[in-house]
Amino acid sequence: MLKILVIHGPNLDILGAREPKIYGRITLKEINSKLLKLAKEKKVGLEIIQSNHEGRIVDLIGKSKDKFKAILINPAAYTHTSVAIRDAISACGLPAVEVHLSNIYSREEFRHNSLIAPVAKGQISGFGENSYLLGLLAVLKLLGPQK
Numbered sequence: 001m002l003k004i005l006v007i008h009g010p011n012l013d014i015l016g017a018r019e020p021k022i023y024g025r026i027t028l029k030e031i032n033s034k035l036l037k038l039a040k041e042k043k044v045g046l047e048i049i050q051s052n053h054e055g056r057i058v059d060l061i062g063k064s065k066d067k068f069k070a071i072l073i074n075p076a077a078y079t080h081t082s083v084a085i086r087d088a089i090s091a092c093g094l095p096a097v098e099v100h101l102s103n104i105y106s107r108e109e110f111r112h113n114s115l116i117a118p119v120a121k122g123q124i125s126g127f128g129e130n131s132y133l134l135g136l137l138a139v140l141k142l143l144g145p146q147k
Contacts, residue, residue: 001045004139005068005094006035006132007057008050009076015101022102024128031129038133042140054082061088070139071096072132079104079114090119095142099135100125 008028011018016027032048039046047068051057057078064071071094078085079100089096096119103126104111117123121142124131 001043002143003045003047003068004039004136005060005064005071006032006046006048006136007060007071007073007075008048009057009074009078010052012074012076013050013052022107024101026129031132034129035132035136038136042136044140054078054084057082058084058088061085061092064094065092068094069143070094072099072135072139073097073116073120074099074101074132075116076100079116080111081115083115086115086119089116095139096120097135097138097142098123098125099131101128101131102126 012028015031016025028050035046035048049060061071071089073096075082075085075098079098098114098116098120104114105125114123122138124134124138127134
């Protein structure tokens with residue numbers, strides 16, 4: 001079965017309580033449930049990880065090539081700061097789609113620069129939890145029909 005690695009970055013574990021005016025009331029558990037439902041419909045497997053630690057995310061990406069066909073990632077705050085995550089995505093050779101709940105380009109100036117975007121196949125932001133679902137569909141489209 002085709003497997004996709006889903007990575008949620010820092011502070012996404014506190015969704016639902018964290019700045020609801022920006023991120024809404026949805027929890028990470030609810031997002032994961034929606035992702036798993038869509039994956040089941042599309043007959044693909046997901047491994048979903050959340051980490052607040054940059055090194056753990058880098059390690060996961062670095063070990064992803066033999067187990068996964070693609071990466072769906074919300075690097076959260078690391079979007080704007082992590083050369084290490086950017087380099088790991090570039091080095092692993094898997095297609096990656098970057099997603100964000102909020103529209104990072106309508107927020108503070110420092111959020112307008114994504115270090116991940118240049119090494120991702122695409123980016124989806126501003127659609128709340130639907131950013132993840134659209135991101136998963138984009139990953140599947142990138143991978144094409146599977147035998």
